[in-house]
Amino acid sequence: MNTWDILLWVVVPYVSIAVLVLGTIYRRRYDKFGWTTRSSQLYESDILRWGSPMFHVGILLVLIGHVGGLLVPKSWTQAVGISDHAYHVVAVGMGSAAGFLLLVGMAILILRRRLVGPVFSATTRNDKAMYLILAVVILLGLWTTVRVNAVGPGYDYRETVSVWFRSLFRLDPQVELMAGVPLGLQLHIVTAFVLIAVWPFTRLIHAFSMPIGYFTRPYVVYRSRDPQPARTRTSAWGDRP
Amino acid sequence: MRVMAQMAMVMNLDKCIGCHTCSVTCKQAWTNRPGVEYVWFNNVETRPGQGYPRTYQDQREWQGGWVRTRTGRLKLRSGGRIKRMLSIFANPKLPKIQDYYEPWTYEYEHLLTAPAGEHTPVAQPTSLITGEPTKISWSANWDDSLAGGNELIASDPILARVSGQVKQEFETAFMFFLPRICEHCLNPSCAAACPSGAIYKRAEDGIVLVDQDNCRGWRMCITGCPYKKIYFNHRTGKAEKCTFCFPRVEIGMPTVCSETCVGRLRYIGLMLYDADAVGRAAAVKDETDLYEAQRSVFLDPRDPEVIRAAQAAGIPDDWIEAAQRSPVWDLIMKYEVALPLHPEYRTMPMVWYIPPLSPVVDVLRDTGHDGEDVDNLFGAIDALRIPVEYLAELFTAGDPAPVHAVLRKLAAMRSYQRRINLGETPDESIATAAGMTGPQIEDMYRLLAIAKYEDRYVIPAAHAETAAGLEELATGCSLDYEGGPGMGGPFGEASGRIAPVAVESFHVLAERQRADQHAEVTDPDAPPRRVNLLNWDGRGRPAGLFPPRQEEQPPGEQR
Numbered sequence: 168m169n170t171w172d173i174l175l176w177v178v179v180p181y182v183s184i185a186v187l188v189l190g191t192i193y194r195r196r197y198d199k200f201g202w203t204t205r206s207s208q209l210y211e212s213d214i215l216r217w218g219s220p221m222f223h224v225g226i227l228l229v230l231i232g233h234v235g236g237l238l239v240p241k242s243w244t245q246a247v248g249i250s251d252h253a254y255h256v257v258a259v260g261m262g263s264a265a266g267f268l269l270l271v272g273m274a275i276l277i278l279r280r281r282l283v284g285p286v287f288s289a290t291t292r293n294d295k296a297m298y299l300i301l302a303v304v305i306l307l308g309l310w311t312t313v314r315v316n317a318v319g320p321g322y323d324y325r326e327t328v329s330v331w332f333r334s335l336f337r338l339d340p341q342v343e344l345m346a347g348v349p350l351g352l353q354l355h356i357v358t359a360f361v362l363i364a365v366w367p368f369t370r371l372i373h374a375f376s377m378p379i380g381y382f383t384r385p386y387v388v389y390r391s392r393d394p395q396p397a398r399t400r401t402s403a404w405g406d407r408p
Numbered sequence: 409m410r411v412m413a414q415m416a417m418v419m420n421l422d423k424c425i426g427c428h429t430c431s432v433t434c435k436q437a438w439t440n441r442p443g444v445e446y447v448w449f450n451n452v453e454t455r456p457g458q459g460y461p462r463t464y465q466d467q468r469e470w471q472g473g474w475v476r477t478r479t480g481r482l483k484l485r486s487g488g489r490i491k492r493m494l495s496i497f498a499n500p501k502l503p504k505i506q507d508y509y510e511p512w513t514y515e516y517e518h519l520l521t522a523p524a525g526e527h528t529p530v531a532q533p534t535s536l537i538t539g540e541p542t543k544i545s546w547s548a549n550w551d552d553s554l555a556g557g558n559e560l561i562a563s564d565p566i567l568a569r570v571s572g573q574v575k576q577e578f579e580t581a582f583m584f585f586l587p588r589i590c591e592h593c594l595n596p597s598c599a600a601a602c603p604s605g606a607i608y609k610r611a612e613d614g615i616v617l618v619d620q621d622n623c624r625g626w627r628m629c630i631t632g633c634p635y636k637k638i639y640f641n642h643r644t645g646k647a648e649k650c651t652f653c654f655p656r657v658e659i660g661m662p663t664v665c666s667e668t669c670v671g672r673l674r675y676i677g678l679m680l681y682d683a684d685a686v687g688r689a690a691a692v693k694d695e696t697d698l699y700e701a702q703r704s705v706f707l708d709p710r711d712p713e714v715i716r717a718a719q720a721a722g723i724p725d726d727w728i729e730a731a732q733r734s735p736v737w738d739l740i741m742k743y744e745v746a747l748p749l750h751p752e753y754r755t756m757p758m759v760w761y762i763p764p765l766s767p768v769v770d771v772l773r774d775t776g777h778d779g780e781d782v783d784n785l786f787g788a789i790d791a792l793r794i795p796v797e798y799l800a801e802l803f804t805a806g807d808p809a810p811v812h813a814v815l816r817k818l819a820a821m822r823s824y825q826r827r828i829n830l831g832e833t834p835d836e837s838i839a840t841a842a843g844m845t846g847p848q849i850e851d852m853y854r855l856l857a858i859a860k861y862e863d864r865y866v867i868p869a870a871h872a873e874t875a876a877g878l879e880e881l882a883t884g885c886s887l888d889y890e891g892g893p894g895m896g897g898p899f900g901e902a903s904g905r906i907a908p909v910a911v912e913s914f915h916v917l918a919e920r921q922r923a924d925q926h927a928e929v930t931d932p933d934a935p936p937r938r939v940n941l942l943n944w945d946g947r948g949r950p951a952g953l954f955p956p957r958q959e960e961q962p963p964g965e966q967r
Contacts, residue, residue: 203625203645204624206626209502209642215498288539390609
């Protein structure tokens with residue numbers, strides 16, 4: 168266990184998660200006005216209608232896969248009678264399908280963003296950097312899944328990466344488990360933590376406003392004018408710099 | 409009974425000359441910012457015509473508003489909550505920017521930098537969306553005054569519903585203007601479609617607003633609104649809409665569109681309504697019953713029981729009193745000449761319209777008949793099926809009876825008042841023919857033709873104790889207002905706290921609009937005051953605009 172190991176498997180994850188949490192709180196506190204999907208559908212709708220659902224459904228499936236793979240210990244799935252082989256087949260199968268959906272969706276969206284004039288001119292430098300990181304993370308993840316598990320001999324990350332990941336939250340990081348992890352997967356993990364750190368400062372923050380409350384609230388919302396004297400309310404009309 | 413107050417508007421279409429002053433001043437006030445270049449909270453469209461955005465009234469295409477299900481409940485036409493959430497990644501029915509129009513600017517710089525040459529340099533149009541040179545081919549009122557003729561009118565979705573025979577003679581038949589703002593509906597489908605719950609109806613005055621901090625840009629409201637009066641700011645990624653100029657209305661001033669309307673065709677007032685009855689009224693089975701159903705929701709502000717219930721609901725007494733004086737109540741309930749725009753959308757809109765008689769009068773005049781003779785007018789209303797059918801498609805879900813009744817009243821008023829104008833004895837039979845009485849007609853005439861500023865706009869100011877959240881009032885100084893702008897402090901001009909400029913302008917404007925004289929102040933002993941040039945009406949010599957004259961010089965010496 169050298170300095171690099173500590174840096175990559177202890178410092179980076181903790182810093183990244185801390186930045187994610189604090190950054191999100193910061194945006195929620197001081198930049199609600201900037202918190203939006205920044206949709207470009209007004210400029211271009213036909214391509215978006217294919218690309219966007221593919222990408223979003225794909226990434227949600229991938230998210231579910233990651234939650235299952237990282238947070239559910241191997242012993243639990245074994246306990247309910249799922250054999251390791253069955254788990255592996257399902258995980259790789261569904262992972263590849265979701266990943267493919269994600270990849271095609273992302274390709275469509277990035278090409279659209281580059282090739283459709285109005286969409287491209289509405290793309291900020293922040294967006295470009297975010298797309299780069301996001302694409303690298305997704306490509307590395309897919310590459311690892313296909314290369315190591317589907318084509319290659321297979322690698323049981325549930326014995327190493329998952330255990331290490333859970334140990335982070337017990338505040339007892341088991342760095343030694345990460346030593347033998349394939350390079351591709353290591354890169355995927357490190358870049359993913361970079362993505363997590365920049366998350367709240369990019370448009371990706373809209374993922375945290377999934378409108379679950381829509382299912383339960385009444386259709387028409389009534390609100391009274393604020394009975395309290397306004398404190399430091401920001402303008403409702405966005406006259407910010 | 410749950411009494412709520414609603415700020416409402418009525419527009420008298422006979423008076424609209426299509427000058428677009430309302431649109432322009434509204435745009436200057438609210439949407440002259442990047443991201444909303446294409447947005448007109450107030451627009452004036454020519455009927456027949458395609459409207460803005462194009463063909464927005466075709467709800468089979470655009471899926472706005474509510475529909476009644478077989479079980480008698482209301483459902484958004486674009487689908488229920490689950491369908492909406494499933495389509496959240498790409499709204500299947502969002503108008504494109506081209507359906508509004510692609511905003512543009514001109515290369516003004518070229519006019520200055522072009523080298524000297526044979527031809528006068530021109531400023532090429534440039535798209536504000538792509539930044540590329542563009543060819544202007546559509547705008548918010550491209551088909552203004554029937555420009556484009558049959559080719560463009562043919563796409564009018566309302567015209568498509570009027571029978572085929574009508575279309576032939578239509579072009580020669582009539583044309584009128586329809587100014588539109590947000591309807592501030594009692595049953596807003598935009599709010600119902602918002603996944604974030606960012607669109608809300610204000611409990612005090614019913615104004616529908618978008619909370620800019622909570623909007624996440626899902627764009628469902630744009631589909632949900634059948635009037636397409638919610639717009640997407642493509643720079644901020646948030647929805648924006650007409651605010652009924654709430655900062656003005658809160659201090660008793662009319663909206664900018666009303667204030668600047670040269671035809672003085674807009675009326676603003678309060679309506680009290682029973683919030684518990686809205687859902688049932690919006691879900692009546694027959695679309696043609698919706699006009700009456702909505703009228704049944706309104707509560708008579710003079711009814712003692714309503715007054716008690718309103719007080720119990722916390723509505724202040726001066727608001728109840730304002731509701732009693734409301735011109736909107738008179739036009740909708742007393743004279744029954746105002747009709748809702750597209751009641752069949754089931755949103756219970758609260759900007760109503762007095763349908764125009766002018767198309768009928770125009771035809772009479774153009775064919776050499778007397779356009780003020782009551783028999784001619786009544787006959788023409790019955791004979792000219794086209795305008796009546798078209799108006800009915802706009803205002804009563806296709807039922808011509810209420811439109812007929814309104815036009816007969818307007819015609820009767822026209823004939824009745826002409827006799828008075830010519831010094832003849834008023835003819836009570838004219839009034840009776842329209843189901844009114846002579847005094848009623850005179851009252852209605854007063855309201856429609858000569859109502860003063862205070863009669864057209866009966867707007868109770870928001871209460872200081874409830875309005876503390878207002879942006880500028882929150883500084884706490886605006887209501888300490890005394891002695892004119894900038895004169896508050898004990899140490900002369902500009903001492904003391906600063907009056908916010910908006911509040912300052914509003915008060916001066918209010919003073920000017922209510923004054924019977926020009927801005928000139930003749931009292932030589934009046935203390936010097938600062939003149940706000942923004943509010944100077946250009947007439948007279950307000951005190952303080954020029955330094956006082958030394959003394960009159962003999963006329964000979966000036967030459």
